[in-house]
Amino acid sequence: MDLDLTPDQAGLVDAVGKLTAPFATQPAGAAQDFLVSAELEDRLTESGFREVATIDGMGAVDAVLLTEAVAALPYVTEFAASAIVAPKLGIPAGRPTVLMQSPETPTRHLTGGGIALIADGGDVRVMDLTGCDIEVLKTPFGYPLGRLRSPEMDGERIVGTAPILRQWWHVALAAEIGAVARAAVDLAVQYVTDRRQFGRAIGSYQAVQHRLSECSVAVEAIRQLTRRAAATEDMQDALTAAAYAKEACAQIIYDTQQFHGAIGVTYEYPLHLWTYRLRLLQGELGSFAETASELADARWG
């Protein structure tokens, strides 16, 4: 038991922080549902960070640590699926990866190219998305979203790996929720520290302090649960992290938006980049209730 980052892991987190530093703030005047950057994509691809789990001596924990950093950027990029999930299925590393609940479901990062992983009974299909006809969806949900115009399931079948896909999808989701939720809470803490009403900072009111502190407890718990699930590689731990994270979304979305007042629902202010991502993530691969009952089944049969 040693819950600190190793020097290698600390170095990794430091390196990804430096690499992505130019993308750590929302550019002035931006007013979109989400931000993407080809340069960020290129930097991440060149860095080889998506392949970290396949490097000797590294693994899922390292992929989770990098996901925590990348998913907390105001710019969105597919990272968790290719870094955390694909390696567990033995899929050659580094290709942009989309996780699909079904061929019909609107899906994050489904914009063309890369591969899609989709459960087909007990197996996983690896669909090549090159040349697929994709309908781009305009939504407020903080991610590029698309849907296959011809929803058919094809591609190579990896036999018996559907449970592995689900396990690591839960871990990836928990890592993303943890990072996005932390960014939302950090932003709210900064806002209530700066914003003054009735002659004092609104963050000095206990009504605000306690709720943000509860959000902070949740954010810290998600981090530990996710890292634990990555380290133990245990299905129950994966479901625990995902269930806890999904339940926490409700309070974090509401409170961070509430404490911002109206500025929090404008495009000029970045809060929506976090809250609307959380709104999507809290339902991906099942609701909190479904994930928690799946956890109960895993623990007690």
Next chain:
Amino acid sequence: MDWNWSEEHRAFRQKIRDVLEKHLPADWEAKSKLDTSSAYVSRFSREFCPILAREGLLIPHWPKAYGGGGVDAFHHWILGEEMFAVGDPRSYQYMNVNWVGPAILRYGTEAQKQEHIGRIAAGTHIWCQGFSEPSAGSDLASLTTRAERTGDGYVIDGMKIWTSGASLADYCFMLARTGGVRHEGISVFLVPMDAPGVRAKPIPNLMGEFSLHETVFDRVEVPESARLGDEGQGWSIVRQVMFNERIGQPRYTLAMRAMDRAVKRLKDKGRFGGQSMRTDAGRAHAALTAAQSLALKVIDGRVKGHPADAFTSVARYALVAADRQVADFLGAYLSDDLMAYADPLISAAYRRTGSTGIAAGAAEIQLNLVSRDYLHLPKG
């Protein structure tokens, strides 16, 4: 980062389980009701703790020079997990080994160490904690119990309340004002409970047989050597103590066992099913695992010698939240068992959740500390 227990840690846990298996009576749950504060458990602790001492399991985390094993804080935590899971057969001696002894080792004179440490290490004495007063609960610094200087010692006058185990205890680790205002002028005294003028009256309550008392100190004369540390050093000593106490008992282990038992009972009755029940069970399990994971992070810091900080309150609040989920689950789905006292473990876990958000600082105080010292939010 490594979330797996080492071979040494696993062997240590197994050794504790073996000792519990061998020495707890077969009807332990029925007799003890898993009530740390009961007369039965406290009597039992006076036989059981000497056995733990012989096995090297009473103070394994203390320095070797004082009879400990010199092992890391994870060993101490594993010991706590296994003990709390069975209702803590050490009774209130858990406080001796968790923080009373360590505080005496850190702040005590050689004579105080001579007087107290050997007895704590032998497992024969019970201590209680005299902090809260009728008008000083969350606002502990407003305490008014006074210790007036006399020629060669002090006279202590005042009243403590909510004192756990006071009528079972041999000594009280208590706070009294030696002067000054608020945090300044508070000192720690180590007072024998049989000193003339000390009276402990149990307060009937829902938590446990002797878990709450009113403790009167009526002109109690103590020598100067009963004071721990310097005059006025009490607040800094107690802050350290509270950090240890907030994450001092792994309460989640009893609750996890109770959840396992509860689901088994529901299954036996053919009642475990339906998504809402399974969701609530999963929610409670996730909350307990979150509490455990955050507590382990706190202990990891102790292992590395990091100073305690407000992350302790983050972990404590998660513990409070988890116990609340467990109480809600048991109350909602096993009310028949609770009313019929059908299972001591389930009833004990249900009962104990009532104090998690109150003991060691109210949950709202924990949130204050998180706001101020963790999130650094502006002062009111």
